[in-house]
Amino acid sequence: MKNFLKDPSKEHLVAAVDLGSNSFRMVIARVIQSPSGTQLQPIDTLRESVRLAAGLNEDKKLDQKSIARGLAAIHRFGDRLKNFDPKQVRAVATNTLRVARNADQFIEEAQKLLGFPIEVIAGREEARLIYIGASHDAPACDGKRFVLDIGGGSTEFIIGEGYEPKMMESLYIGCVSHSQEYFPGGLVDAHSFKQAQLAARREIQVISSQFIKSGWKQSIGSSGTARAIAELIALNGFNGEPHDLPVDDMGGLITRDGLIQLKKALIDAEYVDRCTLLGLKNDRKPVLPGGLAIMLAAFDELGIERMEVTEAALRLGVLYDLIGRSQHHDMRYVTVEQFMQRYAVDRAQAARVSDVALYFLNQFPKPKNEDRKDNLQILSWAAKLHEIGLTITHNGYHKHSAYIATHADMPGFSKLDQARLAALLLGHTGKLGKISVSSTYIDWRMLFSLRLAHVICRRRDDVGIPPISVKEEDNGFIIRVPKEWAKANPLTQFGLEKESADWAKIGRELLIQIF
Template sequence: MTENDTNVHQEYAAVDLGSNSFHMVVSRRDGSNLIVVDRLREMVRLGSGFDEQNRLSEIACERALGCLTRFGERLRGMNADCVRVVGTNSLRLAKNALLFIRQAEEELGFPVDVISGVEEARLIYLGVSETLQEDLGRRLVIDIGGGSTEMIVGDSAMPLYLESLYMGCVSTSELFFADGKISKSCMDKAIIAASVILEPHIAIFQKLNWEDIIATSGTARSIEEVSRESGWTEGGITRTSIEKLVDAILQAGHVDELKLAGLSESRRSVFPGGVAILMAIFKSLSIDHMRVSEGSIREGVLADLIDRRQSQDTRAETVKSMISRHRIDEAQADRVCDTALLIFSQLKKVWKFSSRDKELLSRAALLHEIGLMIAHGQYHKHGAYVLEYMELAGFSRQEQRDLSLLVRLHRKKFHNEILSGLDEDRILVLSRLIFVLRLAVVFNRGRRPEDLPKIKISAADAEVSLKLDSQWLADHPLTHADLEQEQHYLRSSIFSLKVKEMAA
């Protein structure tokens, strides 16, 4: 069987750890098409499990991990490059998210990427674009999740404006309908609260002149289903249908009495909050009708994952854009990257580097001087801040954190304490990548396209031996001095560096 034959039958999986529900979709490639072969969904209400310290409760974590055990069984044996797990608002906010992520990764057998709200919006828009049957012009996409609401305006497959707002069906329901009672006063307050959050963004959305409005996610699909079953709409959601839905919810008076046709029992408790948010959007943007899409973040994750496999990685485009926008010396970045990968290749086996480690090192090398746009003094600190907090399309929060750490520690003293708080295994991998990047930067301090010496490097755990031509060292006294300085800096790390001279 050829590689192409294997790719045709390759399965891909996307797992969405949402604040309300966990979803998994497994698809198989059939030529240029994706065929869904399995779907799993469980409403775990992770976002309803926060305590007073903004930590996920044990009960919520138990529900979630039980679900992931079942998901993990389905994913077992799949290629790691064909599976992506993303965490959204609850894992962005929870103080104990790192502990939960460790447990989740054990149950799933795959890493969990926590993504920013804007990255979530990008993936939602991509998922909607991939599944739309017809293009009716510039579109506004709305996704009301459990803890956040994403709103995106775009043309075809290209998002133009992305926004993530801190309001969702779970959080709004808990805030205004916590005891299950539904009154006109509480509903009005919920709609007003959502309108207040929307207000700073309304003018921007209106100026973008969208022609088509598309809602997605479980909240929107449930609202459409109830409206259709009740005879208030033949398709999509209208201003009239949602007004009638609000009246029906008020008439029920309590979430336990929300026995509306088309509404699942599991969604009842968070339904009023989701309806209030959508009502606020209808009013704030003077909307008369919106259609509902089946595509959402999971389909977007799948499409993005396949793009990565086909060398169309959004992250590569983001790095390229950053180099251009921040006027990074591209020639110098390439030199440092090439040297880093040369050293990486010689240490790969003994330090057990992975393909993901190689990607991280390459991107850090290309962006290591991004802080120079602010100032030369302490530019490694400026660059680290930019890479950690800037919205970088395609990157998870963990990927941005790791990029930031490599750039922060690529020069001057090796501050081990900056890595504290991470898993021991992750600290070791990052420390080794930082070591490689530091050496690459030292060898390219001259910023000239001259030939590097023949570098021979080996390691026994953290004891590193570097062999260089003696004549080359004699001809490059500044680099020789820099290597001696690097030996001094590394005393505060786990590494020791021995430089040995070889005869030509």
């Protein structure tokens, strides 16, 4: 398939969809190539206040009203994205869909309406993408930059240099969840505000020392909450003379004094609905007190006095990451390389298993609705990381490999990527019964190819690609092995026979044909 960025028959457009806990947003941008690098020029944006986090009940399930609001917004996004190529679009979901127990059902329906896959990303991956977006839009900085993003259900803290994040944390405090817990019904008084600030400070204290020790020269507040606070401070003169300059110009500034005055204005109004602050939008009112309490807590705990504001954040980061992947700067390759180094992977063996596994997978015809390139990447990464659990113990090492892939921070990988990777690592050896036959994370051809490669490469020597062909049948697989090769490799033949027995235990046939 052609790289869309180099296809002159298409306008160079990319789109990012951000399914946040408070708002759903979409941005479409034009990719502009120049001798100095790549830039993005936004040409269309959509934002809908969905307040998904407000629909989480005590059992951590989304209620039907919030689901309906979310799906209606996504349906409209999908209409705008008609005729876009899958390589032009990336959709990500954040904290609420990380924690909701019925997130899978919501995402399944949402993907149909959007027309593109939706990735649920981990907190630190969200932080990485936020920094990438903010660093491309913020004023230049000679030194370290601190970025704070207060979302609906989580808040991200990042320190980086240039366009590269160095330190990332994500805390489960957000403007929607905090407002619901400490300001029910929109009631804002001195006591509730104090409790909300203290609660946020307790969360931030866990990470504050390492951030303060690192230090930074520039503080940036990104996205909706920071922008809304900056606009209120500017329009109401809490930083001096009132003005209506855009926040990405002189108005984009948050100061400690401005935050304190904004807090006083809310407390004086008693109910946020009664607040008469200039520029306070109706859709921001329900979540402003919680977001402001978190911002004040961050200023207090991290010793911040002033913060510049940028609207660019997760969405812009997703776009730059997307075009980076199309230009072969995929962060996932970097992450796999770092994991191989961290867990002292036998690189020669990893390369052997990867080459053989890909050789087998490529023998299967490409089914409908499958991204073969993505599957080949996931399979290759699984082959390269299948032995990372050996650093813990040899016995059951595949379980440790899978655990690491499931729970580790893996920049560039979505939650689905990590789940698929972990399933392959868990199933690459041993009994297949531990893999759920109905698992949505398992591609049985990929698992078959990896297991077969693991058996064939057991001697850990460079014997090259074996003269073996594979084929998929209705309920299993067929392996065709030359008689002379089988005779020369009795251990491998024994391993293949054992594989056949293992597949039979889960009701799948593996037929070995010697010719």
